[in-house]
Amino acid sequence: MSVVTVDVVPAYDVVVAPGALHEIGSVLRSFRRVAIVSQAEIADRYADAVRSDIDADVEVFLMGDGEEAKTFATLEDLCRRFAAWGLLRGDVVVALGGGVVGDTAGFAAAAYHRGIAVLQVPTTLLAMVDAAIGGKTAVNLPEGKNLVGAFHQPIGVLADTDTLASLPEQEYRSGLGEVAKYALLGDVVEDPSGLVELLRLHTTAVLARDPAVLGDLVTRCVRIKADVIALDPEERTGIRATLNLGHTLAHALETAGGYGLTHGEAVAIGLAFAGALAGGCERVGADVVDRYQAVPASLGLPTEVPGGEDLRADALLELMRRDKKASGGLTFVLPGPHGIERVDDPPEPALRYALTSVGIGE
Ligand SMILES: NC(=O)c1ccc[n+]([C@@H]2O[C@H](COP(=O)([O-])OP(=O)(O)OC[C@H]3O[C@@H](n4cnc5c(N)ncnc54)[C@H](O)[C@@H]3O)[C@@H](O)[C@H]2O)c1
Incomplete structure (x- = not known):
């Protein structure tokens, strides 16, 4: 226990x-x-x-x-x-x-x-x-x-x-999207929570809900969330907002509707997008961009929007502007040289590049 x-x-x-x-x-x-x-x-x-x-x-x-x-x-x-x-x-x-x-x-x-x-x-x-x-x-x-x-x-x-x-399989997969988020929220190079290593060593057991790994998996995620909550219980300093990693695009995809995506699948695509956007803004190198794609993919989650070529980038950008966590312009939570932080209004070319990289059309 x-x-x-x-x-x-x-x-x-x-x-x-x-x-x-x-x-x-x-x-x-x-x-x-x-x-x-x-x-x-x-x-x-x-x-x-x-x-x-x-x-x-x-x-x-x-x-x-x-x-x-x-x-x-x-x-x-x-x-x-x-x-x-x-x-x-x-x-x-x-x-x-x-x-x-x-x-x-x-x-x-x-x-x-x-x-x-x-x-x-x-x-x-x-x-x-x-x-x-x-x-x-x-x-x-x-x-x-x-x-x-x-x-x-x-x-x-x-x-x-x-x-x-x-739990129905699709609900379990939805939870795995948040697990991928926690894995990336820690510094994945040093992996202090041990979550990335656990996912790497025990992927099959995690996907099969093996009781031997589930306790460890949940505990490591809970520790990360508990640490963040203790620093900013009521989302006043911006630290708690880092838990929204991957969620700006995910909410827009959910609002745009359909695509048969669960919340966790939308978050997985949002994580790949966040990595690409951080790369496009030259905040991180190609290794981090790759990890933001590889961690959700290793859990069998999508990192591109199925049928996304029919989606208009402008429409999604508009939906993201309306995200309730955005205070006016476009707000993202992105990795960077100082860790995970809030980034306002990234350059338009980086946004379009990141949208394309998750399969969303022009
Ligand atoms: N308060 C927060 O910080 C916070 C954070 C993330 C999400 N949320 C909210 O959580 C909600 C989504 O929660 P969810 O993904 O747990 O979905 P959910 O509560 O709708 O549960 C999914 C389905 O699984 C069924 N179910 C639940 N446990 C089961 C079990 N053990 N066995 C069989 N069936 C089971 C439920 O009856 C439901 O049909 C959203 O409304 C979201 O806004 C809140």
């Missing part, structure tokens, strides 16, 4: 292990009432195990699946059902599921009674390495994703790697 402490105020632990779900009884021993928020399929598989380990009043509150369930309507519905059940200020919400459950239940906990405790219990790879850690919670508006939310750090995170066995 690995325990990674997220050093914010108050600090909390991320427990990563096969069977970590069974730690829930000891984590929640001081609570009187526990509201588990989940989705039907996840609850069918895991809620009974969770419930039987908790020595308190427990109720399961189901919500819908997908981005369309991450709404104010779901938030209101959950909070009203919490109230009808009698959930109080000193009680706790458990978010049992992927990032959709984590973000929605987390926001409900942030708002209900002006903030009650939440324990994140992620069941997707993406949520284990990313969404469940760091306290960002949100719901979507018709005008855009994650537009209304709050920072609400959990009291803890239990990442049970056994739950990844039932």
Whole structure:
């Protein structure tokens, strides 16, 4: 079992292990009432195990699946059902599921009674390495994703790697896009997290979700995210924004719609693009540009947009300008001589070169 402490105020632990779900009884021993928020399929598989380990009043509150369930309507519905059940200020919400459950239940906990405790219990790879850690919670508006939310750090995170066995393949691949991001976020030459080496030595085991490597894989990613969160818990100094490596193009591709890409696949293409853009801006040499292509490719992720020749570079540039993290012009997170940092308005020829290099037409 690995325990990674997220050093914010108050600090909390991320427990990563096969069977970590069974730690829930000891984590929640001081609570009187526990509201588990989940989705039907996840609850069918895991809620009974969770419930039987908790020595308190427990109720399961189901919500819908997908981005369309991450709404104010779901938030209101959950909070009203919490109230009808009698959930109080000193009680706790458990978010049992992927990032959709984590973000929605987390926001409900942030708002209900002006903030009650939440324990994140992620069941997707993406949520284990990313969404469940760091306290960002949100719901979507018709005008855009994650537009209304709050920072609400959990009291803890239990990442049970056994739950990844039932995850659909495309969701697992989506999580691997974020894993590739973490591998590149560290200095890949020195590889202090050991993640690049782990991916290189155990590619087949990682792709096969071998329980022997999953704990190590998730733990190394969690350590990287925890370190960043501790330095900039509420995204004020720009350090936390480095976690958006590869995401500016990924969001634009997702907004442009279709292409059959999962979030992780879009991030993989975004990483290859970020490397090429950094190269085009002469911030890094060819070795780094190559790594930004090779790391996601080694995980079987795409580094070019399928059918991208039909996409117009101008349209994508416009979408990237509208990215909510851009403050006016075009903002990217790129590698460079001082590490990973925010870069505003890179030169147009470098942008066009980088778009072409990921298969996007003129
Ligand atoms: N808060 C953050 O910092 C943060 C970071 C990254 C992403 N996110 C958010 O996370 C969301 C995406 O999360 P996701 O990729 O986990 O998707 P998801 O929550 O939609 O889960 C994907 C699917 O897998 C199912 N599922 C989950 N765990 C399962 C399991 N163990 N076995 C079988 N099926 C399972 C879910 O029911 C769902 O159908 C997005 O809304 C994104 O905005 C938040």
